[in-house]
Every structure is written in C-alpha cells, then in structure tokens.
Amino acid sequence: MKRLLYSIPLMALLAACAAEEPQTLPESNVQSSTVERPVEPVMPESLKGEEVNKLTPAFLSIPKLGIEAPIKQFGLDSKGNMELPQNGKDVAWFEPGFQPGEKGSAVLAGHVDDEKKPAVFFELKKLEPGDQVVLQDGQGKTFTFEVREKVAYEKDDAPLRKIFGPSDKRMLNLITCTGYFDHDIHNYVERLVIYTELIDES
Structure with a gap:
C-alpha cells in the first residue's frame, strides 16, 4: 500500500498552478497551491489482510466539464513541492501517496492556465456534489x-492531512488554483480542492 512520504518535509506540497505568470486571463477558480508550512507526520493504518481493488490511473474523464486528459505520475521536487506537468493538458497523480481504490486520499492536480490560455483544470470550480x-x-x-x-x-x-492523508473512505481529491493571481508573490491566493469518493468499479 502506498503511503505519503511524510519523512520528507512537505513545506510546499501543493505546487504552482500556472505554467507561467498569467496576464489577461479572467479570474479563475483553479489553482496550484503552495502551502508554506510542514505537515505533522502521520502514517495511515496498513490494510494488511484486506483485499483492495486498486487502479494505476492513466486517463481522467469529467463528463460535466468535457475534460478528457492523460494522467502522469509525479512526486516531490527538491523543495518539497508536488511536481506538476510542464504543460497545461496533462494531469499529475501524486504517486508517493495513495493509489485510487485504496482507503485514503489519492490526489490529482492540474494547471489552471498555460501560456496565457486556460489549462486542463480551468473550469474545475463548476463541479458540484x-x-x-x-x-x-x-x-x-x-x-x-x-x-x-x-x-x-x-x-x-x-x-494537507485532509487532502493527502489517510481516510476510512476511498477518496480521490482534485487540486488546482483559484482566486486572483498575486503578482507580488507570483502565485494564486487560493487553492481549490474537489473531494470525491469511489462509487463504482468496472
């Protein structure tokens, strides 16, 4: 079972959401996050002896938004940030964390904009329960x-514990940037998280 790399200082686990600083895009809801504080080391309980149907994600579909996107595996960079794709079309799975299907919080992240145009998670804010x-x-x-x-x-x-940590449910959490872009800190001021739970396997 995958576990978060809590042995690594997660000083800024949620990485930047834009491939480069936006200039003319309208205010967006999607952002990549930079959380500039460590998280308490917490190791999830093992699922030894429990049969778990897991999935290594390769493709993401969000029917309501018309999103069809490839998923790539990413980890942490040298600063403790969650790495993100260099382009706006791919989605990052935090591979050191939980695998979709396990009890716990698997995490996907994507950019909100890419070279002054909307990226894969630009409309993520439109999702509802x-x-x-x-x-x-x-x-x-x-x-x-x-x-x-x-x-x-x-x-x-x-x-961070709620987004990336253990759970008694099989969760998938989607992350991006939202709010406005603060040019002084070169980052969006908010982080949008969509919490989802597994309901069907086929």
Whole structure:
C-alpha cells in the first residue's frame, strides 16, 4: 500500500498552478497551491489482510466539464513541492501517496492556465456534489468517483492531512488554483480542492 512520504518535509506540497505568470486571463477558480508550512507526520493504518481493488490511473474523464486528459505520475521536487506537468493538458497523480481504490486520499492536480490560455483544470470550480469523475488505467479498468465537497482554501491554510492523508473512505481529491493571481508573490491566493469518493468499479 502506498503511503505519503511524510519523512520528507512537505513545506510546499501543493505546487504552482500556472505554467507561467498569467496576464489577461479572467479570474479563475483553479489553482496550484503552495502551502508554506510542514505537515505533522502521520502514517495511515496498513490494510494488511484486506483485499483492495486498486487502479494505476492513466486517463481522467469529467463528463460535466468535457475534460478528457492523460494522467502522469509525479512526486516531490527538491523543495518539497508536488511536481506538476510542464504543460497545461496533462494531469499529475501524486504517486508517493495513495493509489485510487485504496482507503485514503489519492490526489490529482492540474494547471489552471498555460501560456496565457486556460489549462486542463480551468473550469474545475463548476463541479458540484453529485457530479462524477472517472479514472481509467492502461488496461481499460475504470473507477467512478462522485463529488462530495468543493472547498477553496487560502494559500497558506490548505489542510494537507485532509487532502493527502489517510481516510476510512476511498477518496480521490482534485487540486488546482483559484482566486486572483498575486503578482507580488507570483502565485494564486487560493487553492481549490474537489473531494470525491469511489462509487463504482468496472
């Protein structure tokens, strides 16, 4: 079972949401986060002896938003940030954390803008409880998740344990930037998190 790399200081786990500083984009809800504080080391309970149907995500579909995007595996950079794709079309799975299907919080992140144009998670704010998110692996197996909650956090107040940590439910949490872009800190001021729960496997 995957576990978060709590041995690494997660000083800024949620990375920047824009591929470069935006100039003319309208105010967006999607952001990549920089959380400039460590999280308390907490190790989730092992699932030894429990049969778990897991999935290595390769493709993301969000029917309501018309999103169809490839998923790539990412970890942490040298500063403790969650790494993100260099382009605006791919979605990052935090591979050192939980795997979709496990009890715990698997995490996907994506950019809100890319070179002055909307990126893959630009419209993520439009999701509401009851909407569905579908993951598919390389062999065609699919997991369907349902949105439970949508929360925008101040940049420095995102609850890392809730977003990335253990849970008795099989969660998938989607992260991006939101709010306005602060040119003084070169970052968005808020982080948008969509909390979803596994409802179907096929």
